[in-house]
Amino acid sequence: MSDNSPMKGIRTPLKRVRGLGASGSSATADFWWQRVTAVGMLILIIPVIVIVMMLLGRNQAGAGQILGTPVVALLVLLFVVASAFHMRLGMQVVIEDYIHDERLKLISVLANNFFSIAVSLASVYAILKLSSGV
């Protein structure tokens, strides 16, 4: 469709662009949550590194016991949840920057959501299972 088709010609340029900017979407909230989750992970990174160090070289039973400890489980859960939101938002920005075909963009955004939810839920499930003493 060209800009000078008769139907569009009668509209003012302002009318054509209204609602297409940041105000028409959740972009500001996305920007904000990208940073909230980043601060969260910044706080959690040292405990998480310590936890990973504690687990190195252990067998399954030993690793499971440490990961099932309430404080460790909670720290890992917080990190996994924050990273899930952070990576979903980050990949959304990448998709919107590089994929311009609407259909492909929709598929990519869906795939991004499914991947982020599935991967993080797998981690959350594993931690909950280990910490519930089964």
Add this chain to the structure above:
Amino acid sequence: MTARIDRPLSPHLQTYRWTLTMAMSIVHRATGIALYFGTILLAWWLMAVASGPGAYGIFSSFIGSWFGRLILFGYTWALMHHLLSGIRHFVWDLGYGFGPSEREGLTWAALIGGIVLTVLIWIIAYAFGGGR
């Protein structure tokens, strides 16, 4: 309506001189994408621990192989670089560090700091983590 005028488009990346901050902006994004897919490794690890000795054995033999360690080393660097580079973005978000020497300094700090932290983590891991 008048005919459509072919106005000049805004110049893209190739027009500009290559700068450090520009290159590191791309690296920040690239490490973010790498970490995105790297979460599969984290989920696999946690699921393996939750599943039992058999599944954990498969994971351990993968991550203990030279290829597994290479991926893990790359993952460590991507995480540390993205972290420090992210702190740099926070400084900019708060409105500081935009001067020529400041922004270059911040970028070098993130670049060198990321490498230093990665090596440090691996030294500590081998020293006490029973890194095998």
